Amino acid sequence: MGAFLAMSISFKGVATLGAVCALAMSLAACGNDKQASRGTDTVKELAQLAKSRLTGKKGATAAAPDPLAVIESTMAAIPDVPLQFILLEKNGGFAVSAIYGQNGQNVTWISSDSKSTTLSSGVLTATRGFGGDLMSVEDGGAARLIASRQAGSVEKNYRFLNGEDQTERLVVRCEIALGGVDQVSSGEISVSAQVVTERCQLNETFDFSNTYWIDSSSRMVQSIQWAGISIGNIVFRRLRY
Numbered sequence: 156m157g158a159f160l161a162m163s164i165s166f167k168g169v170a171t172l173g174a175v176c177a178l179a180m181s182l183a184a185c186g187n188d189k190q191a192s193r194g195t196d197t198v199k200e201l202a203q204l205a206k207s208r209l210t211g212k213k214g215a216t217a218a219a220p221d222p223l224a225v226i227e228s229t230m231a232a233i234p235d236v237p238l239q240f241i242l243l244e245k246n247g248g249f250a251v252s253a254i255y256g257q258n259g260q261n262v263t264w265i266s267s268d269s270k271s272t273t274l275s276s277g278v279l280t281a282t283r284g285f286g287g288d289l290m291s292v293e294d295g296g297a298a299r300l301i302a303s304r305q306a307g308s309v310e311k312n313y314r315f316l317n318g319e320d321q322t323e324r325l326v327v328r329c330e331i332a333l334g335g336v337d338q339v340s341s342g343e344i345s346v347s348a349q350v351v352t353e354r355c356q357l358n359e360t361f362d363f364s365n366t367y368w369i370d371s372s373s374r375m376v377q378s379i380q381w382a383g384i385s386i387g388n389i390v391f392r393r394l395r396y
Contacts, residue, residue, distance in 0.1 A: 162288050173182075203367055220364045230342060238342065240391075242392075244388040244390065248371055261274070261280065262275075271283045276302045277302070277367065279380040280294070280374075286386075287385025288386075290314040292313040295310065303373065304349045304351060306332050310326065310327070311326070311328075311329050325357065326357070328357075329353050330356075331352070333349065333350070334351065339368055341376065341393060346376060347370070348377070353367070366378065367380075374396070375391075
């Protein structure tokens, strides 16, 4: 967990891959109680937070990379391509990533080291390459409710890879509720978005929460989603559609 997580952008058919800078960061862990503030932080504020924590790390001798500069240079170097900012709260790695493939509503975003996340209408359904990966999710209709900004109750089935390379199943009951409206500014995006919260629970002994921001076109502009005990929360911020 203490190792640096190097991530950079990678996608099919784009010849400018070599122009993209790799990103290596190490953040202090952020608990679930920080979820609301992480969601309303701008990309600039998240980047400044990351940089300040890296420079404050004991034993740090090299100058800290500037995440905001990487975001800006990547967007300038690669125009007209959907981009996404991803922050791993538990491990501290974050990157600008792009679409690797799409199958219906399932979109896979990947980094050059082959770490990937798959989102269905913006809802996390799989990770690969992180360790303790989320292998799949049967969402019980959650993505539909979230995209349409509707409250409801669903049963979700999560499958994770354990330390012995075996798949373990977690079944939770999730309550989806509507919150307020936030103004979201991220990269080239500036919209008003409905906050949708999802609280999932297992027999009153274990729970976690996801928070989503949905615009008037039912697009998820940002989210904070639980990816399992090993990975923790992932912050997703769209920079460009």
